Each structure stands twice: as C-alpha cells, then as structure tokens.
Amino acid sequence: MAKTLAERFRSAFVVEDRWKLYFEGLGNTLLMSFFAVLIGIVFGILLAVILYTNKRTGKLKILSFLSNLYVTVIRGTPVVLQLFIMYFLVLVSVKSGILVGSVTFGLNSAAYVSEVARAGLESVDEGQMEAGRALGLSYTKTMVKIILPQAIRNMIPALFNEFIALVKETSVAGYVGIIDLGKIPGIIQSRTFDYLFPLLFASLLYLAVVCLLTVVEKYLEKKFSKGDRKLVYKKRFGGKKKCATH
C-alpha cells in the first residue's frame, strides 16, 4: 500500500524531529567549508606569491620547488584519499572529525587557489611593481598594497568557482564518519526507507549555500572593482549593467 506524499513528508521531517538533522548536517558542512576556504585562501595565496616571486625575480628557488611539488601532488590525487590519509594516518590523535575535514579540504583547496591566484598576479601589469619599487616601497609592501589588491579583483570569479566546488566536495566527509549535510539523506532513509524528501531537501540546502556564496561574490566584485575602467564607463555613460557570468 503506497504512502501518501503527506505521510512521506511527515516521516522525512516531523517524526522524531528529523528536520533538526538536516540543519545539524548543514551546520557541519558550513563549519568545514568556512575553515577550509579560510585555509585555502591564505595558504593558496602564499603559494602563489612564492611561485610568482620565483618566476619574476629568480629568488625563493627551494620554496618554489616545494610549492610546485605540493600543487602537483594535491591536484594529482583524489580528495577522498587525502581525507583518509589525514584521518587515519596523519591527524590520528585529533578527535574532531570536523577539524580533520576542515584542514584536509583547506589544504586541498589551497593547491587550486594557488593556480587561480597565480593567474591573478600575472594579470597585473608589470609596470605596477616597477612604480611601487621606484617609489621606494619594499617588494613585500608593493605586493601587499599594490599587486595583490588588483590580483584579487581579477581572481574573484575563479576563486568563487573553486569555493562553490569546495562546499559540494565536503560531502565526501561522510566517508570518515563526519555527519555533514551530504550524509543526512542516507541516515534518514535508513529509518524511513524513503529517499525522496531527504534528497530533495538536502540538495535544496546545498543550493541555498551556493546561492549565498554567489551573492557574496557579487558584493566583493563590486567592492574590489573601484577604479575599474568598465565600472567608470558604466557610471559615466549609464551603460546597461552586464551580468558577470563565468
């Protein structure tokens, strides 16, 4: 005898307060993604600056060799295996799965961010570094105050692509017992023998997170595009706003 949709809905959300499970999972996914993005940005940009500096000045030979090696290894192996390696071999003593997940996904993301950031750095005109140095600013100061702000502006779309992929990728965390959003439908199905609403709702929540990220992206793009020629053109001539798609 087939259950009505209303019954299926009830067992997916209402019975035993199951709706809370989705939000618990969402919380864990967000927590992991947030720290992973943070680690990814900081470490990824650091790698990119090392590689860029080596290319432009010939300095930092050893560091840049190590950075290259790191990027190659991370990009050349599946993230699930990286997660296993961290969980079962490297960070065995760490009790919090969320922490292991954050670190693993962050270190993984850094490799991809470094490629994006390097392209961003290289898109900045060489004259900018020269102008900064000619004014007596140190290499580091010029990098931080002049090159990076322009590079970041150029890399925001690609960076957010990476973050959106990352949020969804954290769903493999279920393999090592982390109760993230991707794991929830399975848990609920094992009690109700019904996947329909659990899968729909979990997907909906992922979608909401990604949409939220897109809103942040648009905001940052606007914020960083101060002085952008295209924007100036828009302001001056009131041209139609073109949606940045990628």
Next chain:
Amino acid sequence: MCNTLTHEKEPLIKTVDLCKSFGESLVLDHISASIYEGEKVVIIGPSGSGKSTFLRCLNMLETPTEGSVFFEGEELTHASNLDGHRKKMGMVFQHFNLFPHLTVLKNITLAAVDARLHANRKQKAKLSKKQIVAEENEKAMTLLRRIGLENKANAYPATLSGGQKQRVAIVRSLAMDPKVMLFDEPTSALDPEMVGEVLSLMKELADEGMTMIVVTHEMRFARNVSTRVLFMNEGKIEEDGTPQQIFDAPQSPALQSFLSKVL
C-alpha cells in the same frame, strides 16, 4: 665648459663602466657618466640604443651586469638601503603606471606616508599615524592644486585623461621630495594635444632647480630646457654636450644622421 663651478662638487649620480646585457646582447657598453645637482640632462638616441635601460639602471630597476652606479656617493649595486635611495629618485614612466585601485590622492600619499612612518619609527618624537596621513594629505592637495586637479583628489585614475594621469604621476614622485627626477619618454603615450601640459609642468620643475634626467623625443624641449644633452647609440654615450653643441654642431655621423631624421 658649462657649470665648471658645480663640477667641483661630487656628482649626484655617477656610473662607472656600467654594462648591461640581456642574454647575449650587450645593451649598455661600459658607460661612465656623471650627473650633477641642478643639471637638466636630456638623453636622445635611436630606438633600441639603450636609453631606457640606462635610466632604469640608475635606480636599479635593472640590475647592471657589470660596473657601478653611485648615488650621492654611495654604490647602489651593493646598497643595503636601496629602498631609501629610491625614495630620493623620482621616476616617471611612459605609461604613467598609476595605481588603478587607489584614488588620485592615495596614489600620491601611499609611498610618502610609508616613508614617513618608516622614518618616524627611528625617531624619538613620535607622530601618530593619523597626524602623518593628515600632513601628507595636505601636501598632496597642495601638489594637486598646483596642477589644477584638486577636484580629482577622490577620483580613480581611469577617469583621468592621459595628460592628467601623467601630471598626477609626476606629482606622485614629487611627494617624496626627490633629489632627482628620472623621466622615460613621459609624453610618448599621450595624444598630441596633451603633450604640452606635461612638458610645461616639467619645464616648471626645471626652472625651480630640480635635477632631471629625461629620455625624450621632444627635441624642442631638449633644446630649450636642458643644460646638457647625451646622445646614445648602440649602448654607448656617443656625444655629450650643451644643447647648442649637440644640435648646432653635431660631431659624429651617427648623431648627424639621427638629427636629420628627427628634426
């Protein structure tokens, strides 16, 4: 023959056997030259003769392969405080190289504030960062008023015309109170109607006694403003004299043929 008095002083900038190669090609070939305080030196020469490379070696944007560059008597190739020396050598580029993500005002004050903070750290009577920023902003506004662009202080460079950009770039260097200004074809990227405003600002600086080294194809500027003209050819300074000597009595065939093309 000119400036015999000042020549008894130490030169402000001196190169000794300066060489620069890119790979196999020798772009600067044992250049020894002295530039004294107050001189307005114009460098002319055919394309590819090494003018830009020479200028860029003076503040170490290019590292010489051989020889030395002295600034105020100090060797720059081994200077521990290269950034400190660079603060005293303004440089103006063909393509302006303003910082597009910063307002005009911030373009002018960024390095100046940084320099002041740096100096401040070494002094006892400490000024707050706020005070320094306020002072530098005031100074930048004075410079902007001087070039008639005070209303552009909070604009971004993309909203300026080429001539305005280059004049902002010049005052950006002036904000550092440099001892010498290096110009690399400052008007070459400008529309013809904007060349005049930049050249007249440069002439003003010259009249105020600023030491200047200018690579340019503007022969009228060279003749009217400079105290000395260097003719570069194939990585060497082939002739070095007053504008009258260079333009009215060129010696070498290379200079004669160059002048016949550009005049």
